[in-house]
Amino acid sequence: MGLRERRREHTVQLIVAAAAEVFGRRGYHASSMEEVAKATGCATATLYGYFPSKEALFTKVVMDLMGAYLAGVTAALAGASTFEASVHGLFEHFERFAEEQAAVIRVVHTAMRTAQLGPTTSTDEILGLIATYRAAIGPVFDRAVAEGLLAADRNHEPLYTLLLGTLHSASDAWLDVGADLRLGLHAARTLFLAGFPAVAAVLPGESS
Amino acid sequence: MGLRERRREHTVQLIVAAAAEVFGRRGYHASSMEEVAKATGCATATLYGYFPSKEALFTKVVMDLMGAYLAGVTAALAGASTFEASVHGLFEHFERFAEEQAAVIRVVHTAMRTAQLGPTTSTDEILGLIATYRAAIGPVFDRAVAEGLLAADRNHEPLYTLLLGTLHSASDAWLDVGADLRLGLHAARTLFLAGFPAVAAVLPGESS
Amino acid sequence: MGLRERRREHTVQLIVAAAAEVFGRRGYHASSMEEVAKATGCATATLYGYFPSKEALFTKVVMDLMGAYLAGVTAALAGASTFEASVHGLFEHFERFAEEQAAVIRVVHTAMRTAQLGPTTSTDEILGLIATYRAAIGPVFDRAVAEGLLAADRNHEPLYTLLLGTLHSASDAWLDVGADLRLGLHAARTLFLAGFPAVAAVLPGESS
Amino acid sequence: MGLRERRREHTVQLIVAAAAEVFGRRGYHASSMEEVAKATGCATATLYGYFPSKEALFTKVVMDLMGAYLAGVTAALAGASTFEASVHGLFEHFERFAEEQAAVIRVVHTAMRTAQLGPTTSTDEILGLIATYRAAIGPVFDRAVAEGLLAADRNHEPLYTLLLGTLHSASDAWLDVGADLRLGLHAARTLFLAGFPAVAAVLPGESS
DNA sequence: GATGAATGAGCCTTCATTCAT
């Protein structure tokens, strides 16, 4: 990559970082390009030299942050050989990531939670992202199956929902009402691990 | 209440119902007063005869729906004498409510999850609402304490978070990716009940 | 038509008149909605209560003015029984119309001359308008045929072009360099009538 | 002219050629400097190394093309000794020129026709250009006078208008509705020559 | 000389809100 391109890429990163902060704090619709520009330290028009539209910028922000987060998830799970270790790894990664970049969590939550609150067009991409997220945590359940804790021929769907649900509930409480993040995550992990066998037992056979 | 006032109140309800549908479908910022008016079947200006602003309308919508929902929660919990029955009652109430009024859940989620996605000013009211929600499900844990499943002098905060987190994760998955609601709620309840003792055991002493 | 509609229609006419003046003076691209609003005596946003876009307003202006002009053309030709009288009628109508509403001629010329200078989308409508214009002056040549001045089985295309060309050249000179309109039209009419037989004689057989 | 200057002049020509194509196709206002740059094969900023503004570039384009065209006109008229030959020469030159460079005709028409469609400020230059154009075809009428077809002490103004009007009407029809150029020009020339005596007879005495 | 990047000004359009009827 030439020098020019590097500089450009750097600027893109600065914009994305500023935009992440703004979008995370105000949501998509309430954020204005002028606000993002001010946060970046440039003129509004400058943003359009890097992104063709507000929506494209938003999508880039979500994709980038989510990509970084998911890469960490994958790495964390790669280093865990048992089901329990996987869950621990996932929660630890989340905690680290959340503390470093609260804004990130905010945008990602915002985006994932509310396809309908973001711009219409990128809905598909966001849904794809949700799918990617679920795929990334798949190894957790592969290990559960390998360890005999979970039958392979069951509908695992609710497990994904619950793992992410308990995980995110802690960060939501942290962001929304200022609850203790570490404690929340600890409790969430405990609940998930302790309740897992019972849930596994009630899952119906694979279907849709 | 005079006849005049009754008629007015009726109109208010019609508007709120229409607004709930619109806000639930599009979110606060993406919804326009014109859209709400069209859904109500009146002119935009008419809305201002009943609500001083878009924000006030939104707040009213959230408050009303949440109030109805919470009344149901309270009723459901009043009729349950044990911890387990309480949890069952809560989930059943939720399921019934969600199926009847998907839009309601959408707005409430939207509102609760993201103070920042709604209008800035009403944040306080929404936070108050969250507190009310938590208070409404308090009886669940009172029963757990009464049954000796939970020590009274512990920080119950994470329990509230987790109960609501598991509950809502199911409806989120239902709304966002079309997951099976009944199955999701069943799994969530199972997880919560089975994992509860373990979580209760790791809760730290009362603090904040 | 109710009173409401009448008032509305009246406002539409006021806007169209103001817009005709502005578009006629500055052309489509150089005119701004703010300028039109100022000429109308209202706020910019008000225009959007009557027209969905700048382009729609422009199209309406052109269509309306052209429609009025063509109605006059048709009427003038209906009252003329000979070829020569037709041509006289056409020129007289044009002169009257031009003096009354110079702006009209400007917009129409602008629009007709340069589909590509107006908004892209309405190009088709403008081409259709050109076709309508040509159709409106058709009777002139029907009479020429009836009087034996013109063979029916010839390509009349160049005649249309020349009749309008001589006619418009006079108004163009009037608008652009301040030439005398009456004199110009007189000369144009004289040229057309005197040269017509010669042109009719050189027209090729009907083809495309 | 040094080598350096020659190279510069060459670049100027490349830009003017590209700009002529763009302005001819889209008109002044709808053309962007970026579009011109792309057509030239250089960066937008580069254009400013050769022209101080968009307007200056437009003016240069018009002046250059018109200059080339008028030089041809002058040459054609110089080689024609009679009135009729002059008119023939003019039309032939026009036909050759138009077929070679349709874009040229487009820009020139655009510019001449509509001072208001080009940039406001250069109106004077364009008016001067119109005057130059008229001067260039002056010899046609000088010959008419010499041949006794036209009285010298009359207002020749309408003749200029009509000669150019008939000429241009053919190319307009060609450009706008795809009419046959050669046929149109033939008809136009025929009309002009055949009708000329009659017009000459009705011209008033010299005045403005 | 050439260009990528930056930007101020401006344009079209939307929308919450007000007001006269």
Place this chain on the structure above:
DNA sequence: TATGAATGAAGGCTCATTCAT
């Protein structure tokens, strides 16, 4: 009370132009 109409205040986006490299 209901509403059509009017509007100020943005907001997203474009573009001619400048400047540092």
